[in-house]
Amino acid sequence: MLNRTLSKLQWISVFMLCGGVTLVQWKPAQATKVMVEQNPLLGFGAIAIAVLCSGFAGVYFEKVLKSSDTSLWVRNIQMYLSGIVVTLVGVYLSDGAEIKEKGFFYGYTYYVWFVIFLASVGGLYTSVVVKYTDNIMKGFSAAAAIVLSTIASVMLFGLQITLTFALGTLLVCVSIYFYGLPRQDTTSIQQGETASKERASGV
Numbered sequence: 001m002l003n004r005t006l007s008k009l010q011w012i013s014v015f016m017l018c019g020g021v022t023l024v025q026w027k028p029a030q031a032t033k034v035m036v037e038q039n040p041l042l043g044f045g046a047i048a049i050a051v052l053c054s055g056f057a058g059v060y061f062e063k064v065l066k067s068s069d070t071s072l073w074v075r076n077i078q079m080y081l082s083g084i085v086v087t088l089v090g091v092y093l094s095d096g097a098e099i100k101e102k103g104f105f106y107g108y109t110y111y112v113w114f115v116i117f118l119a120s121v122g123g124l125y126t127s128v129v130v131k132y133t134d135n136i137m138k139g140f141s142a143a144a145a146i147v148l149s150t151i152a153s154v155m156l157f158g159l160q161i162t163l164t165f166a167l168g169t170l171l172v173c174v175s176i177y178f179y180g181l182p183r184q185d186t187t188s189i190q191q192g193e194t195a196s197k198e199r200a201s202g203v
Contacts, residue, residue, distance in 0.1 A: 001059050002066075004134075013178035014136065016171050021143050023168025024150060058135035065131045072131050076124065140179060143172050
């Protein structure tokens with residue numbers, strides 16, 4: 001869709017990032033007395049559909065941002081307006097009675113408004129990242145955010161760091177470094193080697 005190619009090192013860093021995020025979020029299964037019916041096939045199918053939709057949306061969003069002269073902020077307004085409409089429909093379908101009784105902003109505290117502000121700034125920042133880098137780098141920044149949020153949970157809530165988290169954090173950091181490395185210009189190296197061989201054959 002974007003006529004772009006990735007180097008082998010970048011492909012390796014992407015898979016390394018996937019493994020790192022998996023290790024960071026890995027939690028061993030815990031025994032419970034509550035019996036819950038599960039359908040692994042349906043669950044994996046839902047995950048696969050969500051992954052495909054998210055990936056396609058990210059690539060298409062980058063294509064829209066970079067293939068037109070429309071301002072980044074205008075695109076943000078267009079996206080957020082459609083998102084607001086869809087979200088409002090869902091809210092009123094699920095909690096319409098309570099909203100009519102208590103009001104839409106019932107329960108909103110300063111902390112809630114602060115979280116909303118952070119989410120809004122994060123959305124704008126994501127658009128800037130996609131506009132001036134790419135949607136893959138957006139995934140790397142999201143992975144780094146997962147690591148930082150876990151570290152914040154350690155400091156604020158006393159969460160214990162496990163070996164899998166440490167290994168996952170290391171993989172995430174290394175993958176970000178590898179993906180950001182500039183590509184080597186193999187063409188100039190080959191031209192230099194060809195010229196040296198021609199001089200050697202001439203001698």
